[in-house]
Amino acid sequence: xxxxxxxxxxxxxxxxxxxxxxxxxxxxxxxxxxxxxxxxxxxxxxxxxxxxxxxxxxxxxxxxxxxxxxxxxxxxxxxxxxxxxxxxxxxxxxxxxxxxxxxxxxx
Amino acid sequence: xxxxxxxxxxxxxxxxxxxxxxxxxxxxxxxxxxxxxxxxxxxxxxxxxxxxxxxxxxxxxxxxxxxxxxxxxxxxxxxxxxxxxxxxxxxxxxxxxxxxxxxxxxxxxxxxxxxxxxxx
Numbered sequence: 001x002x003x004x005x006x007x008x009x010x011x012x013x014x015x016x017x018x019x020x021x022x023x024x025x026x027x028x029x030x031x032x033x034x035x036x037x038x039x040x041x042x043x044x045x046x047x048x049x050x051x052x053x054x055x056x057x058x059x060x061x062x063x064x065x066x067x068x069x070x071x072x073x074x075x076x077x078x079x080x081x082x083x084x085x086x087x088x089x090x091x092x093x094x095x096x097x098x099x100x101x102x103x104x105x106x107x
Numbered sequence: 108x109x110x111x112x113x114x115x116x117x118x119x120x121x122x123x124x125x126x127x128x129x130x131x132x133x134x135x136x137x138x139x140x141x142x143x144x145x146x147x148x149x150x151x152x153x154x155x156x157x158x159x160x161x162x163x164x165x166x167x168x169x170x171x172x173x174x175x176x177x178x179x180x181x182x183x184x185x186x187x188x189x190x191x192x193x194x195x196x197x198x199x200x201x202x203x204x205x206x207x208x209x210x211x212x213x214x215x216x217x218x219x220x221x222x223x224x225x226x227x
Contacts (some may be wrong), residue, residue: 042216055215
């Protein structure tokens with residue numbers, strides 16, 4: 001199975017900050033990388049697919065980049081509604097695997 | 108619009124078999140490229156992918172759980188069923204079903220999840 005490792009596990013940031021979350025795959029997954037946002041008590045929501053494509057309806061302050069084994073999710077200007085946990089997921093092979101999550105908290 | 112809803116028991120005893128049903132609308136599992144996945148999340152922990160069934164009846168399972176899982180579909184009812192045998196307290200989790208469009212390789216629509224507690 002492909003292992004996905006996110007960093008950091010948690011971070012504290014202020015409204016308006018630029019936030020970057022990293023995800024690393026244990027082998028090359030080309031650009032088969034998705035990012036999800038999950039708020040407490042809710043199902044995950046797809047933000048980014050194919051490493052850099054923005055899902056319909058997702059604000060443009062979210063962006064993704066990377067290929068091969070190293071990927072990044074960036075929030076350009078953190079908003080109050082962005083405080084949540086973020087997960088990466090590889091869709092290169094089955095079984096699919098998720099990272100352990102990054103919790104974004106208010107500083 | 109696409110919707111999915113999970114249903115099943117909220118409480119199961121250790122060693123019992125869990126049966127969960129995902130009832131969906133807004134797409135058909137007989138359409139080429141459509142798939143339904145199951146994912147779970149123990150309280151306070153990360154997401155764990157469990158299984159997937161495709162429009163052509165191909166089935167895929169988690170490596171660590173494959174001996175305990177069975178996924179099936181009833182296209183006429185727009186339902187996907189997941190069974191997990193020999194339940195243990197560590198299987199306590201919220202179980203989600205989600206649609207995957209194979210062309211897009213992503214789970215784009217999710218149900219709200221159902222919490223299953225394993226306890227005697």
